[in-house]
Amino acid sequence: MAVEEVSDASLRASLIAEPADSSNWDQIGQASIREQEVSGAARYFARANAATSETSSVLMRLAMAQELNGELSSAAENYIKCSISFGDDAAKLALYRAVGCFQKLGAHGRIVELAEGKPVDGWHSYQGVHEAIGVAYLSERRSLSALMWLCSAPVDKDSDQGYRSVLDQALAMADGSTVEYADICQLLANTSSTLFKSSFRARKLLLWVSRVVQATDIERLIFECGLVERSGGDCLELVIQLVSQLVGKSAAVKWAKMSQVIDPGNGRSFFYILPEEADLPEDDVLADWMVMWAKAAVVSSRTDPQGVNSAAIILKTGEDTADHLSYLVAAADKYPDSHIIQYNVGAHFNILAQAEIAEPMLKRALLVKPDYAKALSNFSVSHCIMLHDKEAIAAARRALAANPKLTSAFTNLAMAYRGAGDLPAAIAVAQEVLKSDPSDVMARMGLAFNQLAIGAIEHGFENYLSRWGQKNFPSEKRPFPQREWKRHKLAAKEKVVIYMEQGMGDELMFSWFLHYMERLYPGNILVECDNRLIGLFARSFPSIEFYPKTNPPRERLLAPDVGYKVPIGHLPYYFTADLRELIRERWSIATEPVVEGYGWLRTDSEKVSSWRAFFQDLGGDQRLVVGVAWRSSHLARARRAQYVEPEELVASIPDGALAVNLQYVYDSEEIERIERCAAERGIDFITVPGVDLKDDLDEVMCLCDAVDALATPLTSTAFMGGVIGKPTFVFRSSAAGSIWQQLGTPHIPWLPSIRLMFRDARDSWEEPIAAVREHLVEVERRKIGSRR
CATH class of the missing domain: 3.40.50.2000 (Glycogen Phosphorylase B;)
Known part of the structure; x- marks a missing residue:
């Protein structure tokens, strides 16, 4: 190096006087850096480093100058020397710089050498180091080590698409490798302090864990890796969900209780403590406890929308007292911009036929989410209840525009047309639904009643056969073991049992059809009915045997000679031709002001x-x-x-x-x-x-x-x-x-x-x-x- 290249006269004199003085070459190198002469600076720092026997900050400046000058391999090696000799903070910086150099060189193996044995925490101020080391391990097909570093990266990396892609690659590789239980435990223990501050990566990692660990080992794993303590309780919400899914809700209860100890205001964890509705004790003590929590969750300033929604669901399943309903209104008022809460509470008030309360809640849901199809469909219900036919039809049509496959919208549109007195339109809607989903019982039953109302009795009574498919049909299907009678021909002494259904008025009304059965098979018919009607029916149909409805059924109705069973409401379908004849016979009396007679039941x-x-x-x-x-x-x-x-x-x-x-x-x-x-x-x-x-x-x-x-x-x-x-x-x-x-x-x-x-x-x-x-x-x- 020519001394004339140095511009500062005093430094030049110093170099001439003492060419082996390391500090002089160091100062010249720093001056070159200031003048952005990177190549020269690297040479001066190299002379400075050669002139001293100690690893010092000069070596760090030499490595930086080499990195800037593109001498990445030399820079990395010098950074490594610094990382070995320096204290913690300086050593971390040197290691970080070395990783950066090797990353640019694609020397993933060298990065892995540097990372081995290094703790994954404490690197959050070093941008990109976790991803770089994670990628290096991934290239070496060491998926668990890659996951350890990737899951310890700062939380703000979650929004980085590159980071997300690498994390997905590591998880995919881990899926295809053999993983030891102890390695998973170590992975969770080492990453838990950062992992659970990010819902995104925690969900992904726990989903992978659920695939590679036996469900029976999940709880042991969580305990043994100290997940709760290491994460400061941040893991509990996801752990509760995982345990509930893999082990069962009963197992999740203890984790939810632990969460409540750490954070008593966590309404979502409390939700897991609540029993299923079917598990409530008969004395309702636990139900009262549930309701107390739900009410507290509604009025608490700490409860988030999800917690309030859970509370609303609990209150919906309770008694519809004025007190309960006031808390439901409060839940809707607490988060007026939560379309889910507005819908859930509004739909419940529609079930109670309190449409005037439901309508503004559903309006709020639609202000937040105008294309919320389920809310639009329920908005139609509100208008049906309030007898606003045009508005009901319009809302149901909007729901179908938002979601053409929403079954409830078709059902409610048909209901709105029926409320408006337009039965042909209601029939057309139901038929459209059944084209795409023949199993839709609600649509089929609505179609049945509307067809019967216009006189399409053959189709109407055929569709009426599906009534037991309705969720809340008011009659049980009786436990008779025989085949169902479908106008089969009975043997000479073979019997058929007809069982009544629905309410007492229906038993009276449908008893007309016993005439047709009696005409076909006199002496071959048994009928199960309301005990209160036995005398009246027996007096009116002397050739038929009547028995009261009991559980289990009377032995006579289960006897070997009883070959068939049929519910009374099925009979009109098998006798529509007789009904047609009856309509013709009696049409002339249809408009007489007073009709007396034509009864068939005989009183005493x-x-x-x-x-x-x-x-x-x-x-x-x-x-x-x-x-x-x-x-x-x-x-x-x-x-x-x-x-x-x-x-x-x-x-x-x-x-x-x-x-x-x-x-x-x-x-x-x-x-x-x-x-x-x-x-x-x-x-x-x-x-x-x-x-x-x-x-x-x-x-x-x-x-x-x-x-x-x-x-x-x-x-x-x-x-x-x-x-x-x-x-x-x-x-x-x-x-x-x-x-x-x-x-x-x-x-x-x-x-x-x-x-x-x-x-x-x-x-x-x-x-x-x-x-x-x-x-x-x-x-x-x-x-x-x-x-x-």
Whole structure:
């Protein structure tokens, strides 16, 4: 090196005087660096280093100059010398620089040599070192070491696509290699302090662990590698999920409890402590504890949206008390921008038919996520409940636009069309659903009722066969072992058992079809039914054997000669031709103002005569006697739209009549209202003494037969009147102006004495009330005429 190259005169003089002085060459090298003469600086630092026997900062500056000058191999070797001689911080820096040089050279083997035995933590201030060492180990096909370094990288690397790609490669390689339990334990122990600060990489690594470790070893692994202590509890949320998935929820409970000790406000971990609904004890003690947590989670300032949503789910499964519901409202108000919470709570209020509360919640969900199909579908339900037909149809159509495969949207669109009275449109929607999913029972049942309502009885009753596929169908499928009767021909002494289903009104209504079976196989039929109807049915069908419904079924119904079984609701499908003939025969009486007769169930004639005498004693032969009811025991919103108020019932009864209470459930306030209104018009209202109006059905049927007519909503009372042929005038809400039992006719063909008085549920009962009163006046006129 020529001395003339050095510009500083004093340094030049020093070099001439003392050419072996290391500090002079070092200063010249630093000056060259400042002047960006990297190549010269490297030469000067090399002379400085050669002039001293100690590894010093000069060597570090030489390595840096060599790195800048592209002499990567020499630089790396000098960095290594520094890392061996320097203290901790300087040694780490030197090692970091050496790794960088070898990375640029692609010398992955040398990087692995440097990393061996080095702790993975403490490197967060050295950008990229974890990835570089991880890639080096990966190139050497040492996947676990690669994972150890990659999973210890700073958390902000998660957003780096390059880092993510390398991590995925390491996991894929680890999947294909043989891994020892002890190595996995070491991997988790060494990385846990950083690993669980990143949900992204922790989930990936634990998913890999779940694939390579036996489920029975998972908990032991977590304990032995000290995961909880090393991560400061950060691992618990993912560990709980892992244990729950691989071992079971019961095993996850202890981990969730540990999480609660570390962080009592962690609502998500608490969720795992909660038992499944089926596991709740009968005394509801644990259920109360669950509810207490859910309420606390709703009002706590620390509970995040996921925790509040879990609390809302718990409250939804509890009793629908005003207290519970107030917390559900609070849950929705707490996070108005959480579309999931708004949907879950709003949907629950729709189930309760409280659409006015549900609608604004679903609106909030849609403000946050306008294309949220499930919320749009439920928004349609809210409008259906509130009788907003156009809005209901529009919301369901928007739901289908957002998700053309959302089954509930089709169901709700069909419901909206039916609510609007457009049965053909409702049928078309259901048929469209069934084209893509023939197993959709809700769509098929909706189609069945709508087809029956327009008179498509063959298709309607065929679709009605699927009713047991509904989630909440109100009847159990009876445990008879026989084959199902599908119009099979019976042998001479072979029997078929017919079992009743659904409610008492349905048993009465469907009993009509026993005629058709009796005509085919007299003496071969057994029927299981409500015990309260045994006497009435036995009197009416003497060739049929009747047995009460019991669990298990009566032995006679399981006897060897019983070859077939069939539920009563299946029979209409097998006798649609007979129904067609019945419709033709009775069409001429469909619009008569009063129809009497055509009943098929026989009451006890002596009891009927006794009750008629009782009523005559109260008012004489000329007085109209009307059996009345105004509601059932079910008071859900949809049902209430079918019921009349006590005052409205009285308004439908002619002046001076005798009204006989056939309502088995009522309160004293209702009776007082009826009596007050009735007294103003000379109507006497009585509840006959000594009769159990709920359970003594044979006596109640005799009462129905003893009165002149009935006025009632379409409850079991209406069917009592119809099956004995008593003039029965029925209040009914329907936008379509029909019910399915009419089979597209102006009346119910097999119950022609029933007359239906319709209104739209948005209208008052004024017109049906006037129509019922007019028909009752005609009954009274005929009664008086018959007495003369």
